[in-house]
Amino acid sequence: MATVWVFGDDVDTDQIVPGRYAPYMKSESELGKFPFIEARPEFAREVQPGDVIVAGRNFGCGSSREYAPRALFIAGVGAIVAPSFARIFFRNALNLGLPLVQADLRGRVVDRQPVDLDLARPGLRVNGEWLALPAQPEWLRLAWAEGGIIQYYARHGRLPVEATS
C-alpha cells in the first residue's frame, strides 16, 4: 500500500533536488534517487510508486528546474496535495503529467500513514476515512490522462486548453 508523506509550507526546489544533483551535473538516470536527498533522506530512500505528498502552502517555490518535479515523478509520486503551488512548479508538473491537487489536508492525515489514492473520483482513503479532493477542470484532466501537456501536444498538435475552450 502507498504511503502519505507530510511536508510543511514553502517546500523549495533546492530542497527537492539541490542544483548540484541536476542531470546537468550528474546524470538523468540517477534523478529518481534524488528527491529530498539532503532535506529528508529517508524520503529519497523509501518513497514508493503511488505515494502521496501532503504539504502546506506554496509547494515547489524557487527555481524553474523541471528536474525537481521530474525527480518526484520518476520516483513514482502519485499526487501532491497542497493548498497552493508555486507557479513554475505547477506548470512543470502539468507538462510531466504529475498530478497536483489544490486542497488542504494537513491535520487530516498523519505522516507515513497508509493511503489509497483515487484520482478518478477524486479523493484519498486514509485509515478507512474517505477524504474527497476537489474536481479538476476538464483541460487539466485531459493533460493528466495523456501523460502531461507535452505528450498531449505531441499527439494532438494542440494544447489541452484549446480542446476545451
Added chain:
Amino acid sequence: MAERAMTLAEQILSHAAGHPVQAGDLVIVEIDRCMSHDSLTPEVIDALQGTLNTERVYDPSRVAVMIDHVAPAASVATADAQVRVRRWVREQGIPHFYDVGAGVCHQVMIEERLVAPGQIAFGTDSHATAYGAVGAFGTGVGSRDMALTLASGRNWLRVPETVRVQVNGRFRPGVSPKDLSLYLCGLLGLDGADYQAVEFHGLDWLDLDGRETICSMTTELGAKAGMVPPTGPAVADLDVPEWLGVQPGATYAREIVVDLDSLEPQVSVPYSVDNVVPVTDVGEVPVDLVFVGTCTNGRLGDLRAAAEILRGKHIAPHVRLLVIPASHRILTAATADGTLSTLLDAGATVGTPGCGPCIGRHMGVIGAGEVCLSTANRNFRGRMGSPDGRVYLASPETAAASALAGRIVPATTR
C-alpha cells in the same frame, strides 16, 4: 483597444491575444522571445527531439541561448553537455548565442537588447521576471514548457492579477534597490504574489540596474512577472509601443506603499528569502565569504557601490571577497573606470562573468559551518553548497561594509 483600464500585464497579454483579456483569463499567445541556458537546454533538446519529434525550432531568430550556469565547465559531464548545446545551436541556426564569459543570461538579454518593451519573453529560468525592467512580460518556465514553445512558437498563460507597489521617496545613503526587494519579501512572504504580476510605481527616476534588481526579485514572491512601467530617463532610448503604459483606474489585487525615505538596509536570514530583518537587528554574524554578483546584484552600479565603500581599505582577515561581474561588458567597464582595481586592492578575487556559486555548483561554493553574505536572491538550505552552510542575502553596499567588518553590518553606520 480597451475601454476598461488595464494593468501592464493585461495590456501586454491583450495585445498578444489580439483581443482584450483580463486577470483570470486563459490565453494562448505567441512568445516573442525565448531564452534558454546551459543548465536546462540539454533537457529542452531531449524533449524537442524525444517527445515532440521536432527537428527545427519554430523561429530561431526569437531564441537566445546562453552558457552561464556552469561557465566555464566544472566537470567532464558539464563540458560534454555544453558541447551538445553548442552543436544544437549551430544546427538550428540560432543567431543569439552567448558562450562562457558573456555573462548571466538575464543581464545579457537586457544588455544586448534581446528583449523589448511590450514583448512576452520566456526563459528557462525563474528570474526571467527581470525583463520587466524594460517593460517586457518576462516569466520563467521549465524545460518541457520551453520545448513546447520552441516547437510551436506559442504557449498558454493565465492572465495574472497584479499587485501594485507604490514607491515614494528616495533611497538614503547605504540603502539600494535590493533593500526594497528584501523588505517586500519580508512583508509579503514567499508566495505573497504567487501567480500574480507586480507593478512598481513611482520609480521613473530609477536607473536600469535598479529596475533589473527589483523585477528579478519579484520571483521570490512567487510572481509570474514583475514590471516597472517603461518611462523615465533609464528607458528613454527604448522603443515603447504606444499601447503600453500605466492606465489609471486599472484593477489591482492589492496595493502596497513603501516609503524609501525611512527604508533601512535589510538582510535575509537563512534558510528562507522572506526571513528578513533590518541589518541592525541581525546580531553578531561573522562571515567567511562575501559574494558580490549574480543577476540580482552583479551590475556595474553594484560593483561601483561596493568599490566606493572599499576604496583605500582592506577586507577583514579570514574573510574572502568574491566579485563576479554579471557580464563581460560590465567586467570591461569596471576595468576601464578603475572599479575593478579598487576592489582588487581591497582584497577581492574576481571570477568569470556568469552565475558563479549562486546555485552551488562551482567557483566558490561553501562548506559545512561556513557563512556567506551574498548579493544573490536565494538562501535556501543547500543552495550555495553544503546544506550545513548558511547564506544571508543583502545589498552590495551591506556586502562591502560587512567584508570590511568581518561580520554583517550596514553600510550606513561605518
